Each structure stands twice: as C-alpha cells, then as structure tokens.
Amino acid sequence: MERMQQVVGRARAAFNSGRCRSLEFRMQQLKALERMVQEKEKEILAAIKADLHKSASNAYSHEILGVLGELALAMDKLPSWAAPQPVKKNLLTMRDEAYICPEPLGVVLIIGAWNYPFVLVMQPLIGAIAAGNAVVVKPSEISENTARLVAAILPQYLDR
Template structure:
C-alpha cells in the first residue's frame, strides 16, 4: 500500500483528505497516532497477531477453514450470538473508544456504530437458516432428470479492511456477513482510530474462534504485507486511491473484491 505525502515527519498515512479530530478520552490515546497535526505522542497497538508474520495469520485462518468447522449452520449462529453478546456487554467500552478517537457523543456513537450492528446481528441470526437453505430451480431439457438447486458455499478466507470514520460499524458489518456465509476472516481495523482498533483486537478473541477470526493491527507496512497474501475475498472501505491499491493487489491472485469508496 503506497502512502501519500505526510503532513510532517514520520511515517506517511494512505489518507489524502479528511482526518478525524483529536480528542482524548479517559485514559485513552488521542486519535490518529503518527499524524503530527493530530497527536502529540504515539502509543503502539499491542496485539499478538500484529507481531506474527502475516502469512502465519492467514495460514492459520485457512487451516481452520479447511477443517470445516465454520461451515455448520449451528456453528455460524453460535458465533454470531457470541458477537452479539460482545457488543451488548462491551457497549460502554466501545463508546468510550469512539469518543477518544472521533469525539463521538454517546447518542451519536450508539446510533451510528452500535445500533446498526445489533440490528444486522439480530436480522442475520433470525434469517440465516432460510438464507442458507438450498433453493430449488426450474428444470430445463439438460437437467430434466436431475435434481436442480442452488447451494451456497463459503468462499474461504476473507480480508476485511475497516475505515477510520466508522471504525467499529464498518468492521463489524462485513464481519457479520462473512461469518454468516461460513468463511474464515482476517480483520484489519484502521490504525487512525487506534483506540477502537485496539479494543477490537482485544475483544474478538475473547468471544469468537481465535483461529477462524483473526485481528491484525498496525499501519501501512502491516497492511501492505497483508495484501501480499492470498485471500478468497477482500472487503475494503475507504478512499479511491487506496481502493486501487487493494484491487491491484487482489488482481495478482484473481481475488474478488468489494470496495466501498
């Protein structure tokens, strides 16, 4: 991932415009570390996965996917319910990090980041059995003597790269869909909203399968290395310049992408 010009000394960030305001929370790091205009100090993100080589993280997720344990409908629903419980139990912590990163008030943080995630979880848990059912289709001359139906299969290992402006919702919502479809997932939260990124890295392993659903934190170098790995789908939310970089990296492996730009 090629960075744009930095506004000051230190590593550059791949964001050309629009940065969140700095606002310290209770015992939290001000928003946007490494960005001289917005912070006075840097507190490195700490996550075991961030210290490993990306190929080990992705390899572990792929091995877990190949074991087949993410496929059963019951397992997927159980993981979604665990994620639902995480959001409900850690609501205050989530809102506190959103305040520190983006100065979002309690009502704004709840309506913009938490309410939609809880709604998506409730809907997915309720509808997943019918969504996952094979759909019978009309026969033609070629399939007249066959049983014709459409059966949905998981893709494999999915990479979710989140955005700084909705750092919780824009990680959780793609994650919900990927879990529901039976995939393994590697989550890369935005390092710009680093308090939220740190919280996601701390919470997900406590509630979800650690091997199937990994979290990688860090900045441009970590994301760049991550994009050299082969995934089966990549979901990126952000600006168009980085979107082109993501698409170019995915093209090397013929990996399909979803870009929200």
C-alpha cells in the same frame, strides 16, 4: 510479515477443517458477537468518542444499533440462507435435480475504515461468519483506540 502469514495460515487451516461451515458453529459465533456488543457497549462508545469525538447518542445510533440490527437479521435469516435453494427447471434440466447450494469463499480479509471504525468492521464480519468463512480482521490504524479495543475483545468472544 511473518506474523501475517501465520494469522492467514491459521485462518486457512480453520476453514479447511470445515469447522466454519456448520450452521450451529455460525449461529454460536453470531450469538457470541451479539453478547460482545452488549457487554462491551460502554468501552466501544468510549473508544469511538476518543477517536472521532462523536457524542454517545450519535455513536450509539450509528455504530451499536447498526451492528445489533445486522446481527438480528443474520441470525433470523441464516437457516434459510444456508439451505439449498431449488431453481426453475428448463427443457435440459427437466429430469435433473437442480438447486443452488451456497458455499463459503474461504478466508476473508476485512479492512476497517477510520470514519465508522466499529460498524464498518463488524457488519462485514457478520456477513462473512454467516456465510461460513474464516475471517482476518484489520481495523483502521487511524482510529487507534477502536482498533486496539477490537483487537482486544474479538478474541475473547469469537473462535480464534
């Protein structure tokens, strides 16, 4: 329990420092995640095969391509998502400057599922990073090989 409090405390401190909010930091983290998936593809597929006995082609199409597609979309749309969006004015706001400014939530917990152990951790992680949140990831303990791999490689590529 104490270790979890330390992890969450470190994530809160990172978020409160404002480090996660800059567009450059978010893009850098998403690019690092993309590099991780490309460089560790064989290890990811081997872990999924060991956990779920999925064929390499099935795991590749569902897990790897799903994550890479989500990353491409997030990196393409991130500048427009982060910018303030003008809103339609009405009689009460006619003389005001009205816009919606997206703000991150803070610290996000992602709990992985056993049936798609990689993609169901990575896709919410991509969205949380793109939004500017600090993230705590808890992979499924049922898919132990994938959980071990995710725990080992994420800190190598992403800011702790």
